[in-house]
Amino acid sequence: METWLKELQKKRAIAVIRASEFELGLHLAKSVATGGMQFIEITWNSDRAAETIARLRQEMPDCSIGTGTILSLSELRDAIAAGAQFIFSPHVEPALIRAANDAGIPVIPGALSPTEIVTAWQAGATCVKVFPIQAVGGASYLKALQGPLGKIPLIPTGGVTLDNARSFLNAGAVAVGLSSQLFPSSLVAAKDWDAIAQLATTATRYCSIEQGKKP
Structure with a gap:
């Protein structure tokens, strides 16, 4: 799990895919991987999520394929059996965290308040997802958390865009979760996978610690 976190801290971006159709999920994942994104989350409420994860694990061995919206x-x-390499949940549930730790799978529960964040960390979270970050002040809120909670790796999601991702990273986030910004409805409807791959390339260059500058 330490190796996973170290790699995430280099790339600093996770593509979050919630697909209503199985084939769409595959196309979106392959597009962002083509664009250079290594960490890809298939939300568990996507169509045939387990099958999507298993297929992507087989076809994209260089990527880290995980899942999110895990509630039980x-x-x-089921997600671990499908091959999920990391787990996001929208809430703090110590039993889920323990089970993921027992399986050796990185687990990132969702929290918002300092109390929730510390509870998740003390329960054994690999990182803590701060959600919905934009609703509570965005990067300024994340920066305020760094004083007392600076040792806890935080991943903001919910309102993170290509325009504000850098501000979250500068405020101390170890990575950001990007969803709708990578998959504009117009491009998805047009099945313009190349354009989506280009957005992923932009995100990768913008967020990666090796690049550090917006193109």
Whole structure:
């Protein structure tokens, strides 16, 4: 799990895919991977999420394929069985965190307040997802958390865009979760996978610690 976190801290961006159709999920994942994104989350409420994860693990071995929106132990077990390499949940549930740790899978529960964040960390979270970040002040809120909670790796999601991602990273985030910004509805409707790949390339260059500058 330490190796996973170190790699994430280099790339600093996770593509979050919530697909209503199985084939669409595959296309979106392959597009962002073509654009250079290594960390890809297939939300568990996507169409045929387990099958999508298993297929992507087979076809994209250089990527880290995980899942999110995990709400129960049974979903966690099914996701791990499908091959999920990391787990996001929208809430803090110590039993979920323990089960993921027992399986050796990085787990990132969702929290918002300092109390929730510390509770998640003390329960064994690999990182903590701060969600919905934009609703509570965005990067300024994340920066305020760094004083007392600077040792806890935080991943803001919910309102993160290509324009504000750098501000979150500068405020101390170890990575950001990008969703709708990578998949504009117009490009998805047009099946313009090349354009989506280009957006992923932009995100990768913008967020990666090796690049550090917006193109």
